[in-house]
Amino acid sequence: MRVRGGIADMKTEIFSEDVRKAPGAAQQEEKRLAETPAGARDIASEDEVRAQLLALDDDALGRLELKAAAYRRMLPRQDADDLVNEALRRVLDGCRKWPKDIAFMAFLFATMRSIASEWLKRNRREVPDSQIGTGNDGEDGDSYLERQPAAGGGPEDAALFAKFADAVEEMFANDDDVMAVIIGRVEGLSAAETREKFEMTATAFGTAQKRLRRAVLAGRLDGWR
Amino acid sequence: MNKDDERKRFEGIVAAVDDAILAATPAEIAEELRALDIDPGAAAAGMRARVEAAVRARGKRLMRDAAEQARSGRGFQVISGGAQLVANDPRAKLARLLSRPGVPTTLAARDGRSMSDADVDSLIEDLAELGITEDDQQ
Numbered sequence: 001m002r003v004r005g006g007i008a009d010m011k012t013e014i015f016s017e018d019v020r021k022a023p024g025a026a027q028q029e030e031k032r033l034a035e036t037p038a039g040a041r042d043i044a045s046e047d048e049v050r051a052q053l054l055a056l057d058d059d060a061l062g063r064l065e066l067k068a069a070a071y072r073r074m075l076p077r078q079d080a081d082d083l084v085n086e087a088l089r090r091v092l093d094g095c096r097k098w099p100k101d102i103a104f105m106a107f108l109f110a111t112m113r114s115i116a117s118e119w120l121k122r123n124r125r126e127v128p129d130s131q132i133g134t135g136n137d138g139e140d141g142d143s144y145l146e147r148q149p150a151a152g153g154g155p156e157d158a159a160l161f162a163k164f165a166d167a168v169e170e171m172f173a174n175d176d177d178v179m180a181v182i183i184g185r186v187e188g189l190s191a192a193e194t195r196e197k198f199e200m201t202a203t204a205f206g207t208a209q210k211r212l213r214r215a216v217l218a219g220r221l222d223g224w225r
Numbered sequence: 226m227n228k229d230d231e232r233k234r235f236e237g238i239v240a241a242v243d244d245a246i247l248a249a250t251p252a253e254i255a256e257e258l259r260a261l262d263i264d265p266g267a268a269a270a271g272m273r274a275r276v277e278a279a280v281r282a283r284g285k286r287l288m289r290d291a292a293e294q295a296r297s298g299r300g301f302q303v304i305s306g307g308a309q310l311v312a313n314d315p316r317a318k319l320a321r322l323l324s325r326p327g328v329p330t331t332l333a334a335r336d337g338r339s340m341s342d343a344d345v346d347s348l349i350e351d352l353a354e355l356g357i358t359e360d361d362q363q
Contacts, residue, residue: 047341050283053276058269059251061276062258065268066246069261074239084272088279093286109243117236165234185244186237206248213245217257 044098049091052104060105066217067109071116073219074164079119087111171215177208284347291348315345321359322352 044052056064064084072080087108090096096111098104172178177200184194195205249257255265352358 061272185241209245
């Protein structure tokens with residue numbers, strides 16, 4: 001039976017101190033990469049990474065462009081534009097190693113996610129107060145995070161991450177399927193595990209992913225403070 | 226919730242968006258690019274150009290690093306993968322060019338790994354841009 005109405009409880013469970021016990025898959029992956037001894041995994045050589053990049057087809061390149069577009073909704077424009085280049089640099093330089101048991105595009109996206117997280121913290125300290133609250137809501141390029149107040153580090157960093165997450169939660173407060181997709185990811189579940197846990201059909205899971213993707217790409221986050 | 230927890234929460238949500246992009250069909254990707262007023266063909270071409278530029282930039286950094294290593298006096302090794310160097314072999318050509326006066330006389334293979342054929346060709350092209358070719362010796 002589907003656990004309708006239980007999302008709020010699960011949010012409390014997941015988006016709370018318990019999150020330390022159930023890190024998201026991205027974190028699990030990075031932790032695994034960091035903790036796995038060198039040589040224990042099949043790591044791609046620089047030549048293999050370069051060949052893989054140069055072999056990306058139009059569809060894969062389109063997905064990268066769409067990912068960049070999503071980041072334009074989350075990061076200051078300059079950072080969003082630089083994000084792809086920085087990810088490419090890091091994987092080509094070997095700063096980020098590609099374990100070949102991970103799909104290459106998923107690896108690229110995880111690299112971009114990690115960099116965005118780094119830059120998000122940095123930007124909080126760099127956005128001047130004069131750029132905050134200028135009343136141009138909804139204008140193209142006025143990303144959610146650009147409007148966040150610039151302040152020092154520490155607890156304010158956590159507040160910045162929380163604001164973004166809260167905004168997404170609020171957007172989908174009445175959409176259990178999308179919340180299930182999100183909670184499943186934060187918990188580190190696979191798509192199949194998420195569907196099983198929330199008793200979702202593959203179609204319901206897929207359409208929920210589509211709603212999440214389109215909402216972020218459409219910039220609906222921009223309407224929130 | 227502490228800072229690390231909030232970061233995990235943020236990254237989990239972004240990862241869910243990533244999954245959604247990866248799960249989309251090619252038709253959906255094209256459709257959603259168009260919805261953002263981005264032509265899918267132009268997007269792919271533009272992204273391909275960025276990838277190729279990044280690969281070229283990597284080649285330049287390899288050359289710069291090699292020059293740096295040369296200045297530090299470390300040993301030179303252009304690994305040929307066991308093949309005998311012959312007169313028209315690009316690796317042999319690169320070795321000859323790098324041994325000329327005014328050019329770094331040593332080049333360490335990074336971490337003992339061999340340079341790819343593309344790296345060798347790229348370095349030869351970079352040297353040519355600097356006017357260092359074998360033509361002026363003939």
